[in-house]
Amino acid sequence: MTSLQYDLVLLGPTGYTGRFCADHIVQNHPTNLKWAIAGRSAAKMDPIAQELRALVPDRVQPGMKSFVMIPIFIAFFIAAFGLTQCTDVLEVQLNSAELDELAKKTKIIINCIGPYHKYSSPVVEACANNGTHYLDVTGETPWIKIMIDKYHDTAKNNGAIIIHSVGVESAPADMLAWALVKKVREDLSCNTREITSCIKEMKSSGASGGTLNTIISIFDWLPTSKLLKFTGPFSLAAGPSPKDIPRETILQKLLGARSVRDLGILTTSPNGMADMAIVYRSSTLMPEFYGKRFAFHQFLNVRNVFIGALVHVGMMVGLSLLLLPPVRWLLRKFIFAPGNGPSMQDSLNDHLEYHAVATADQQGPSPKRVFGKLTYQGSMYVYTGLLVAEAAMVILENEEKIKKVSRGGIVTTAALGQEFVDRLDQVGCRIETKVLEY
Ligand SMILES: NC(=O)c1ccc[n+]([C@@H]2O[C@H](COP(=O)([O-])OP(=O)(O)OC[C@H]3O[C@@H](n4cnc5c(N)ncnc54)[C@H](OP(=O)(O)O)[C@@H]3O)[C@@H](O)[C@H]2O)c1
Numbered sequence: 001m002t003s004l005q006y007d008l009v010l011l012g013p014t015g016y017t018g019r020f021c022a023d024h025i026v027q028n029h030p031t032n033l034k035w036a037i038a039g040r041s042a043a044k045m046d047p048i049a050q051e052l053r054a055l056v057p058d059r060v061q062p063g064m065k066s067f068v069m070i071p072i073f074i075a076f077f078i079a080a081f082g083l084t085q086c087t088d089v090l091e092v093q094l095n096s097a098e099l100d101e102l103a104k105k106t107k108i109i110i111n112c113i114g115p116y117h118k119y120s121s122p123v124v125e126a127c128a129n130n131g132t133h134y135l136d137v138t139g140e141t142p143w144i145k146i147m148i149d150k151y152h153d154t155a156k157n158n159g160a161i162i163i164h165s166v167g168v169e170s171a172p173a174d175m176l177a178w179a180l181v182k183k184v185r186e187d188l189s190c191n192t193r194e195i196t197s198c199i200k201e202m203k204s205s206g207a208s209g210g211t212l213n214t215i216i217s218i219f220d221w222l223p224t225s226k227l228l229k230f231t232g233p234f235s236l237a238a239g240p241s242p243k244d245i246p247r248e249t250i251l252q253k254l255l256g257a258r259s260v261r262d263l264g265i266l267t268t269s270p271n272g273m274a275d276m277a278i279v280y281r282s283s284t285l286m287p288e289f290y291g292k293r294f295a296f297h298q299f300l301n302v303r304n305v306f307i308g309a310l311v312h313v314g315m316m317v318g319l320s321l322l323l324l325p326p327v328r329w330l331l332r333k334f335i336f337a338p339g340n341g342p343s344m345q346d347s348l349n350d351h352l353e354y355h356a357v358a359t360a361d362q363q364g365p366s367p368k369r370v371f372g373k374l375t376y377q378g379s380m381y382v383y384t385g386l387l388v389a390e391a392a393m394v395i396l397e398n399e400e401k402i403k404k405v406s407r408g409g410i411v412t413t414a415a416l417g418q419e420f421v422d423r424l425d426q427v428g429c430r431i432e433t434k435v436l437e438y
Contacts, residue, residue, distance in 0.1 A: 006034045006106035008392055009090065011113050011123065013037040014044045016208040016341040017137060017167070018112030020385030026052045028386075028427060029393060038090035038102060039113075045089045094119055099126035108133040108392050115214040117143040117221055124151055124162065131158035133395050137167030137384050139274045140214065142222055142230035148410045156409030161402055163411055165278050166391045167384035171413045172354050172374050173197055173275035173298055174282055176431060178414040179421060180358035180372045181290050183433040188360045188368050191291025194246065197275075197356035198266050198299040200373075204350050204380045208341030216331055219322045233276035233296075239284035245295045256312020257305045262357050262371060262436070266299035267308035268315055282414035285406055291361055301355070347379035357436075372433045383429070390423045391416055 010025065012018035022037060029035075037052075039045050092098050094113070103109065103126040111123050116138040127134035128151035138144065144164045155162050165171065177195050184192045222230070234241045252258045256268040269275070275298040283290035302308045321327045354374040360367045376383050394416045395402060402408075406415030413420060421431050 004105060004107055006036050007108065007396055008033060008035040009038050009102060009106040009109050010035065011038050011092070011109055011111045013048055013112070014039050014041070014339060015112050015114075016210055016336075016339060017381050017384050019048065020379075020382045021110060021112055021389050022048065022052055022385075023055060024382075024386045024389040024427075026055050029389065036088040036090050036106075038092045040091070040093055042089055042091040045091075049089050094122050096122055096126065099123055100130060103127050103130040103132040106132060108135065108395055110388050110392055111136040112388075114138060114140075114210055115217045116140050117146075118217065121147065121150075127160055127162060128155035128158060131155075131160045133160055133392075133399070134162040135166050135388050135391050135395075136164050137169075137388050138164050139167065139169035139271065140218060141235060141274050141277050142218070142227065144277075144410075145230045145235050148236060152409040156407065159403065159408060161395055161399070161406070161408055161411060161415070163391065163413060163415070165274065166388040166413055168352070168380045168387075169271045170275040170278035171387045171391075172352065172376075172429075173271075174278050174413045175421060175424070176354050176356050176372050176374045177279050177296060177358075178282065178417070179431045179433050180356055180370050181294070182418070183370045183372070183435070184358050184360050184368075185289070187370070187435050188362070191361040192294055193291075193359045193361035193367065194295040194297075195279075195356055195358045196260050196263060196266075196297050196299070197354060198260075198263050198301045199269055199271075199353070200263075200301045200355040201351060201353040202380075203352075205342035205346040207335075208381060209336030209338045210341070212331070212335040213338060216322065216328045216335075219328060220325075224323060231273050231277070233273065234280050236277045236281040237284040238281055239287060241280065241284075242293050242295055244293065255305070255309040256315075257302070257308025258299075259305075260299075260357070262369070263299075263301065263355055265302050265305055265308050267302050268312040269298055269300035270315065272298040272300070278412055279414075282412040285411055286414065289405075293361055341381055342379070344379065347382070350377075350379050352376045352380065352383065369436045370433055371436050372431065374429065374431045376429045378428065386427050386429070387413075387424070390427060391420060394419045394423060 010022055013022045037045055092102050099122050109127055109132060111120055113119050117140050124147050180195055181192045258266055260266050276296055279296045283294045356372045358370040398419050402415050
């Protein structure tokens, strides 16, 4: 696939999310993929490498770098599985020198080390400087904004494809919107005027320690004024926002709730802002595909207006409380420790369903509409791991096409296009679209 030492390096395999990503790579990616796991502690990664081997013993697996351990492991491999080759477990500290060296060795880095604003800027910098492709699962919009301002041009000039937020935030919303825009173009031969999207159902057994620690630490990191400035729907946009976006009424602003045709009662969504910022980056990076008047809104589906208002007000109160340091201090006492999250047993019935309706940019009182649905059954963290692992394969197999479509640099999952939709379909994440005939 490439002449570099590795096709793919996974940073942070010891984390709750990184580990699911590693499992997915071992169980689903081609056996000739040259890949390694990397993190700050070899001692912590070695048992993981062994467990990964045990998952699918007949493939080339992450192995050991230590000179003492290599012969032992190769001997073990040959004895146990008849393998003659193994790739590495790489001990890497998050400094420029070591990350530069790492970035030069591999075609792509998947980074599951968070909180991202605390640790991962040097990783993005090394990838941008060395033309190494990069993927992560962050939902930290302010940090993404800083990365874009600092590294988009460098990454673009050096041929790197960098994609943030290839997790539950914000890949499903971005890919469903992309699929709807494509359907409108193909079936109705026009641009899309507007997409209203919602989480129809999200059953999750809870958030990992890493996620909750990240949310809390964002409030430690940024003052409120910057938080507000960096998290608006157009904070990541690559071009001007459309001028005539349909506005919310005062009541909708106050209560959050509204009724939307074919989608039901919708209210403010916890990941709405992050998803909107990413989708608007997609639409402004690829205006020829989305159209210059494209507007996007992300909501949460609820049973009735009363619950909608309750969710909206509850979220506003919750966010305001997070601004208070004693509240953050107290919360830290109740969350999972880093590296931990809900058990697989508890996640068995987890489920995600997005619905969205696209309105064609057509003249007349009744422009055509297209309905879209995205579904996934299983843990949201397993899902995040598979999203980012599959995105890496799309880049490895379609690098030039992605650069042409997106123009490279810091782009979004939408740049991965149909190849990503098709790969996701193979691993249980289905996206369906249909033109509404009424
Ligand atoms: N938005 C989404 O959709 C989404 C979904 C899932 C996860 N996430 C984000 O992904 C991140 C990881 O989540 P998680 O639950 O997997 O967290 P986690 O279990 O705490 O894992 C954190 C990882 O980062 C590594 N790490 C921490 N500090 C480090 C440092 N100073 N140097 C090197 N490595 C370091 C840890 O390595 P050690 O084991 O060596 O400590 C571990 O591998 C979080 O920021 C979370 O918000 C986002």
